[in-house]
Amino acid sequence: MDRNFTKNLVIIGGGPAALAAALYAARAGIGVQVYERANVGGLLGEISQLDNYPGFTGVGSDLATAMRRQAETAGARIEYGECTAVRPLTDGRATEEAVVAGGTDADTNGRMAGQARFELVIDGAAVRAGAVLVATGAEPKHLPFTVTPPVSYCALCDGALAKGQNVVVVGGANSAAHEALYLANLAHSVTLITHSALKADAAYSARLANTSNIKIIENREPNPEYLNQFAYVFVAIGRTPATDFLRNLPILNPNGYILTGKTVFADRASPSGFAHMSALPGLFAAGDVREGSVRQIVSAAGDGAAAAIEISEWLR
Numbered sequence: 650m651d652r653n654f655t656k657n658l659v660i661i662g663g664g665p666a667a668l669a670a671a672l673y674a675a676r677a678g679i680g681v682q683v684y685e686r687a688n689v690g691g692l693l694g695e696i697s698q699l700d701n702y703p704g705f706t707g708v709g710s711d712l713a714t715a716m717r718r719q720a721e722t723a724g725a726r727i728e729y730g731e732c733t734a735v736r737p738l739t740d741g742r743a744t745e746e747a748v749v750a751g752g753t754d755a756d757t758n759g760r761m762a763g764q765a766r767f768e769l770v771i772d773g774a775a776v777r778a779g780a781v782l783v784a785t786g787a788e789p790k791h792l793p794f795t796v797t798p799p800v801s802y803c804a805l806c807d808g809a810l811a812k813g814q815n816v817v818v819v820g821g822a823n824s825a826a827h828e829a830l831y832l833a834n835l836a837h838s839v840t841l842i843t844h845s846a847l848k849a850d851a852a853y854s855a856r857l858a859n860t861s862n863i864k865i866i867e868n869r870e871p872n873p874e875y876l877n878q879f880a881y882v883f884v885a886i887g888r889t890p891a892t893d894f895l896r897n898l899p900i901l902n903p904n905g906y907i908l909t910g911k912t913v914f915a916d917r918a919s920p921s922g923f924a925h926m927s928a929l930p931g932l933f934a935a936g937d938v939r940e941g942s943v944r945q946i947v948s949a950a951g952d953g954a955a956a957a958i959e960i961s962e963w964l965r
């Protein structure tokens with residue numbers, strides 16, 4: 650990393666949003682450090698057959714490897730490490746233990762070479778940055794049991810496989826309604842089963858009721874015996890954005906997603922119109938962790954690229 654923090658970006662997470670951002674930021678001459686806590690590629694590593702990323706079909710981890718290689722060739726550094734805290738700095742001063750990429754960053758008088766705006770904790774060590782991009786994704790909540798049919802957590806991704814079949818959607822909120830309506834165009838029949846009353850809003854509920862091949866079962870706990878009757882099981886019981894480490898910052902919506910751009914600055918001008926910047930100047934978000942994401946690989950990558958372009962402008 651450059652000692653001049655006004656040019657440094659730390660990216661938290663190593664999925665498609667992070668890797669696209671790392672590529673764009675490195676190519677813009679920014680010192681980029683990526684920290685990934687588990688698997689570089691993120692959810693790409695769980696996709697055995699990817700068919701809806703333009704220009705690529707195949708195993709998700711192959712795309713992850715290519716994305717990583719391209720970002721590193723452009724100059725980004727990618728390391729394993731878990732971020733457990735992000736703190737905005739008010740005066741850019743170093744803490745004694747802070748290091749970036751193995752070196753100390755304060756000069757002999759304790760001054761920073763450039764202004765650090767954030768201090769992060771990575772695997773217990775302090776790391777400073779001029780800007781931070783959070784691209785930590787959102788894990789789908791899983792069924793608490795196994796079933797015989799194939800299980801999907803993304804109708805947009807796997808709906809084509811359910812063509813002409815009888816499928817079931819587990820869940821009762823807007824996201825489950827959205828999945829059921831999408832699948833109704835493809836499947837022979839769609840059963841939506843929810844353990845409580847339907848919680849989808851009025852517009853979604855009306856559309857569900859008006860779609861002839863959707864059947865709704867409310868107040869019934871789905872169990873394996875019931876779900877095993879269907880050709881495919883689509884699960885839409887919520888997601889958990891990986892933002893626990895940001896809980897102390899005023900940038901999350903009640904569900905834990907990061908608010909950016911218009912959602913933050915609706916009542917006043919967004920600084921230079923940065924659509925990916927949170928309420929904390931210099932802290933940006935991209936991919937599934939950002940409120941409003943459509944949760945696809947192509948959109949996560951596009952989001953990362955757009956965020957990197959904004960970060961490059963902001964650092965300048």
Ligand SMILES: Cc1cc2nc3c(=O)[nH]c(=O)nc-3n(C[C@H](O)[C@H](O)[C@H](O)COP(=O)(O)OP(=O)(O)OC[C@H]3O[C@@H](n4cnc5c(N)ncnc54)[C@H](O)[C@@H]3O)c2cc1C
Pocket residue numbers: 661662663664665666667684685686687688689690691692693695696698699700701702730731732733784785786787788789802803806807891894935936937938943944945946947949
């Ligand atoms: C089973 C499944 C199949 C899918 N199939 C498709 C498909 O066919 N087509 C499609 O377009 N989309 C598909 N998706 C959706 C797609 O995978 C996601 O939209 C996309 O991966 C989001 O990218 P991201 O970079 O925002 O987050 P992720 O891919 O989730 O990456 C986030 C990364 O951040 C890391 N991280 C989290 N917290 C920390 C931390 N504190 N410190 C360091 N690292 C951290 C995580 O370990 C993870 O690697 C699928 C999703 C699932 C679950």
